[in-house]
Amino acid sequence: MKQAYQELYNELSGFISQERLIHDELRTLAYGTDASFYRLVPQLVVRVDSEQEVISVLKATAARQLPVTFRAAGTSLSGQAVTDSVLVQLSSNWRGYHIHDQGDSVSLQPGVIGGKANQLLAPYQRKIGPDPASINAAMIGGIAANNASGMCCGTAQNSYNTVEHMRVILADGTLLDTADEASRKAFEQSHAGLLAELKTLGEKTRDNQQLADLIRHKYRLKNTTGYSLNSLVDYSDPFDILKHLMIGSEGTLGFISEVTYRTVIEHPLKAAAMIFFPDMESTCRAVTAMKPTPVAAVELIDRAGLRAVEDKPGMPEILKTLGDNAAALLVDVRASEREELEQKLAQVTAAIGDIETVAPIGFTEDSATYDLYWKIRKGLFPAVGAVRMTGTTVIIEDVAFPIEQLAEGVLELQQVFRKYGYDEALLFGHALEGNLHFVFTQGFDDPEEITRYQQLMDDVANLVAVKYKGSLKAEHGTGRNMAPYVELEWGRDAYDLMWQLKALFDPDHLLNPDVILTRNPNLHLENLKPLPPADSLIDKCIECGFCESSCPSRNLSLTPRQRIVIWREINRLEDTADQGQGSQQEADRLKALVSEYDYQGIDTCAACGLCEMNCPVSINTGDLTRSLRHERNKGYSGAAKWVADHFETVANTSRTMLKVTDGMHTLVGSKNMSAITSMARKVSGNRVQQWTPSMPKASPKIDDILKRMPMSQPEKRLQGDVTETSLTEGRQGLTDDNRVVYLPSCATRIMGAARHQGEDRSTPEVTISLLNKAGFEVIFPGRLGDQCCGMPFQSKGQFAAADMKADQLNKALLAATDNGRYPVFCDTSPCLMQMREKLDSRLRLYEQVEFIYDFVLPRLTIVAKKDRIALHITCSTTKMGLADKFLALAKACADEVITPPDITCCGFAGDKGFSQPELNASALKDLPDAVAGCDEGYSNSRTCEIGLSEHSGIPYQSIIYLVDRLSTAKTA
Numbered sequence: 001m002k003q004a005y006q007e008l009y010n011e012l013s014g015f016i017s018q019e020r021l022i023h024d025e026l027r028t029l030a031y032g033t034d035a036s037f038y039r040l041v042p043q044l045v046v047r048v049d050s051e052q053e054v055i056s057v058l059k060a061t062a063a064r065q066l067p068v069t070f071r072a073a074g075t076s077l078s079g080q081a082v083t084d085s086v087l088v089q090l091s092s093n094w095r096g097y098h099i100h101d102q103g104d105s106v107s108l109q110p111g112v113i114g115g116k117a118n119q120l121l122a123p124y125q126r127k128i129g130p131d132p133a134s135i136n137a138a139m140i141g142g143i144a145a146n147n148a149s150g151m152c153c154g155t156a157q158n159s160y161n162t163v164e165h166m167r168v169i170l171a172d173g174t175l176l177d178t179a180d181e182a183s184r185k186a187f188e189q190s191h192a193g194l195l196a197e198l199k200t201l202g203e204k205t206r207d208n209q210q211l212a213d214l215i216r217h218k219y220r221l222k223n224t225t226g227y228s229l230n231s232l233v234d235y236s237d238p239f240d241i242l243k244h245l246m247i248g249s250e251g252t253l254g255f256i257s258e259v260t261y262r263t264v265i266e267h268p269l270k271a272a273a274m275i276f277f278p279d280m281e282s283t284c285r286a287v288t289a290m291k292p293t294p295v296a297a298v299e300l301i302d303r304a305g306l307r308a309v310e311d312k313p314g315m316p317e318i319l320k321t322l323g324d325n326a327a328a329l330l331v332d333v334r335a336s337e338r339e340e341l342e343q344k345l346a347q348v349t350a351a352i353g354d355i356e357t358v359a360p361i362g363f364t365e366d367s368a369t370y371d372l373y374w375k376i377r378k379g380l381f382p383a384v385g386a387v388r389m390t391g392t393t394v395i396i397e398d399v400a401f402p403i404e405q406l407a408e409g410v411l412e413l414q415q416v417f418r419k420y421g422y423d424e425a426l427l428f429g430h431a432l433e434g435n436l437h438f439v440f441t442q443g444f445d446d447p448e449e450i451t452r453y454q455q456l457m458d459d460v461a462n463l464v465a466v467k468y469k470g471s472l473k474a475e476h477g478t479g480r481n482m483a484p485y486v487e488l489e490w491g492r493d494a495y496d497l498m499w500q501l502k503a504l505f506d507p508d509h510l511l512n513p514d515v516i517l518t519r520n521p522n523l524h525l526e527n528l529k530p531l532p533p534a535d536s537l538i539d540k541c542i543e544c545g546f547c548e549s550s551c552p553s554r555n556l557s558l559t560p561r562q563r564i565v566i567w568r569e570i571n572r573l574e575d576t577a578d579q580g581q582g583s584q585q586e587a588d589r590l591k592a593l594v595s596e597y598d599y600q601g602i603d604t605c606a607a608c609g610l611c612e613m614n615c616p617v618s619i620n621t622g623d624l625t626r627s628l629r630h631e632r633n634k635g636y637s638g639a640a641k642w643v644a645d646h647f648e649t650v651a652n653t654s655r656t657m658l659k660v661t662d663g664m665h666t667l668v669g670s671k672n673m674s675a676i677t678s679m680a681r682k683v684s685g686n687r688v689q690q691w692t693p694s695m696p697k698a699s700p701k702i703d704d705i706l707k708r709m710p711m712s713q714p715e716k717r718l719q720g721d722v723t724e725t726s727l728t729e730g731r732q733g734l735t736d737d738n739r740v741v742y743l744p745s746c747a748t749r750i751m752g753a754a755r756h757q758g759e760d761r762s763t764p765e766v767t768i769s770l771l772n773k774a775g776f777e778v779i780f781p782g783r784l785g786d787q788c789c790g791m792p793f794q795s796k797g798q799f800a801a802a803d804m805k806a807d808q809l810n811k812a813l814l815a816a817t818d819n820g821r822y823p824v825f826c827d828t829s830p831c832l833m834q835m836r837e838k839l840d841s842r843l844r845l846y847e848q849v850e851f852i853y854d855f856v857l858p859r860l861t862i863v864a865k866k867d868r869i870a871l872h873i874t875c876s877t878t879k880m881g882l883a884d885k886f887l888a889l890a891k892a893c894a895d896e897v898i899t900p901p902d903i904t905c906c907g908f909a910g911d912k913g914f915s916q917p918e919l920n921a922s923a924l925k926d927l928p929d930a931v932a933g934c935d936e937g938y939s940n941s942r943t944c945e946i947g948l949s950e951h952s953g954i955p956y957q958s959i960i961y962l963v964d965r966l967s968t969a970k971t972a
Contacts, residue, residue: 318358556922829877
């Protein structure tokens with residue numbers, strides 16, 4: 001680090017722990033990357049825990065004149081969250097909230113994800129007003145600082161118009177709480193000059209009729225270009241002006257540490273129609289006609305956009321038959337009552353009844369069709385990203401035209417794209433506000449391409465801002481990308497006023513310099529992000545960051561986006577070195593990145609695949625991790641094959657080791673056992689697996705379970721070379737429909753109950769009991785002790801061994817099920833998901849939750865319900881679409897079911913809880929508080945339950961235990 005930053009680091013380390021002061025090559029690049037197409041690498045990343053730390057950081061940086069940039073989720077598209085100086089990130093401590101007046105308002109800290117805020121408000125049928133497409137990843141700090149809006153938000157419900165109170169920290173470290181009278185009075189004393197200047201600027205602006213009219217016109221549209229000058233027109237109280245100036249200021253005027261929003265109604269009834277028009281002119285006339293009607297959203301999609309998704313699965317056939325000039329409107333109408341909805345639909349339909357459409361207008365309330373319509377709309381951005389050339393980036397910009405000139409503006413915008421050869425560009429957007437997004441691909445590795453981009457943006461700026469008096473940034477924030485065009489859009493007087501405001505709040509220009517306002521006319525063409533080819537598995541990544549909120553390692557090492565960023569950089573540096581063009585500094589940097597990536601990128605990745613569910617272009621970063629493990633572990637392929645060939649022997653050895661470990665635990669006690677194993681792990685360089693008090697005892701063998709169960713002796717039958725064990729429990733004459741092939745996973749066959757679990761039976765014992773109680777005859781596949789789905793090998797990159805085990809299991813299950821005649825029940829969710837991906841499609845494979853809910857529960861009577869339980873929905877359950885069913889099963893057994901909102905994958909990841917226990921600990925850091933008041937927890941993966949028990953303070957076990965304990969067989 002440079003000397004000034006080293007001095008800053010030394011000062012900050014006096015009150016901020018060193019793990020939150022990041023300055024190494026790998027993490028500064030990873031943490032410094034946002035969703036924009038700009039690349040700046042910070043000298044120092046500071047993860048702050050509290051307002052006091054923010055204040056101290058601002059004072060320390062100001063003393064050295066070092067610029068500071070604030071970062072929330074980093075989903076911003078315009079370069080407002082990157083820096084080559086000090087980057088201040090939010091730690092996981094900024095997720096506080098308080099709901100007021102039965103949901104009428106809500107106070108949110110900046111680290112709360114927008115979608116989580118709406119989950120908290122859902123019981124009150126309320127939500128926050130802003131609804132950006134990134135709401136399930138974007139944090140409140142960024143939503144407010146960018147004045148993000150969205151599809152249904154319009155201008156009436158954005159942050160500017162729904163903010164009630166705010167806690168803000170200014171550049172000099174002063175904290176102001178606008179809701180607190182004492183704080184306001186103190187601020188009046190300490191910052192009388194600032195308040196007086198704001199009051200004066202407001203008066204002068206309102207007295208300047210021409211400027212005031214311009215401001216009112218600009219905010220009649222969606223507009224986030226420049227500062228929120230409407231605050232000077234809309235308010236006279238300087239505190240109100242200050243509060244509203246902070247909205248959309250992108251961290252250039254202060255740090256927002258809490259926002260209180262007035263919430264809006266979340267209507268339970270929703271209907272939508274996809275209406276197709278023959279041309280853009282008629283489409284835009286329909287928009288104008290619907291403007292005064294009670295619609296929730298009107299989304300415009302041009303023909304190029306419709307063409308981009310017409311071949312996607314489930315898309316309506318009409319998309320392929322539309323003419324070249326056609327366009328569509330997705331119209332959404334919402335209400336609280338049935339009669340209200342019908343009245344609104346009648347109004348909307350009548351408003352556009354005289355406008356020609358390609359097909360009859362039909363609104364639907366069917367959830368599948370409704371979701372399909374929105375899938376079309378939301379699939380437009382990734383549709384371009386998925387087909388772009390490797391090495392290019394996807395650029396999405398958003399402009400706003402006066403709605404009465406929308407058609408003309410759209411047509412001319414399309415002409416501009418054609419002029420510069422952006423034939424793939426497509427248009428869509430929030431038509432009621434005249435707000436259009438345009439998406440295109442762009443390469444920045446060729447000077448001619450940069451020139452083409454510059455010419456395009458110059459023409460777009462003149463068309464939108466000058467000719468049509470529209471907004472160059474309707475909702476994505478000015479950032480670095482549009483900063484050079486702010487004066488063009490606003491004119492000299494308004495632009496000078498913005499600089500006055502900047503100087504008033506940040507006289508040294510240290511807060512996010514060059515964002516919103518810049519003196520550099522070429523800023524938008526500098527520090528462009530390289531996107532070199534790295535691996536076909538991840539080359540389509542657009543670095544949006546949507547994946548990050550679901551990643552279990554997000555607070556420990558890297559997120560999926562950050563893993564991709566670093567792997568791209570490693571490949572770029574390697575290519576440079578191969579071409580003989582790299583410097584010694586780059587060679588040293590490459591060596592450092594490769595060395596650090598082993599732990600940061602590979603070892604601490606859970607490879608759970610949840611990232612794929614949130615990814616606009618469906619990238620599973622876990623696939624990259626497994627591929628890299630495969631390359632790294634090629635030397636162990638022989639050992640992996642030996643384990644696969646001798647799997648039953650290895651399983652029996654593991655069972656023996658658990659018995660020995662449990663005996664030692666009994667002898668020395670938990671405290672001494674922890675000390676001994678921790679020392680052994682340390683001495684071995686972490687090669688010895690981590691022991692915890694939640695470690696299970698050995699599970700008895702299946703044959704031993706059958707011998708001691710209260711039923712007839714198991715009957716052995718030989719079919720070909722496959723031995724099956726059938727449990728009848730005296731129920732002769734069961735039909736085929738009552739037979740089920742039960743595959744206990746290798747985890748449940750080896751790992752039994754834990755000491756503190758309160759239940760000595762293993763998962764297979766309980767499963768057999770439950771299935772027989774429900775009248776099912778249980779069949780086991782042949783050579784059960786040797787069976788494995790292959791996941792333990794797959795996760796370590798030993799693909800050949802994984803495929804071999806999957807093939808063996810496939811043959812055994814086909815034999816046991818009579819080629820799919822009987823269903824297969826597996827007691828471990830991740831294994832079942834692996835089986836669905838690898839095994840024969842004739843097999844009817846059921847995860848425990850799915851089979852119990854669909855087939856077992858109807859045959860049982862729940863005789864008692866628990867008051868309150870905790871539930872962990874595993875990542876595999878979520879990926880298979882069984883989360884709702886799991887919750888329904890739990891609710892059948894308990895009056896209150898707690899599903900911690902911030903826990904996604906638990907991070908145990910097969911054996912990562914033993915080999916990298918810090919991953920499991922980090923992922924479950926918030927679990928104890930989330931399950932406070934629960935005495936027991938349930939899940940559907942034996943290994944996950946070990947980590948959940950260890951880090952929650954309550955025992956977790958399979959949901960099978962709960963159903964078995966609370967149920968009796970239903971009588972005829």
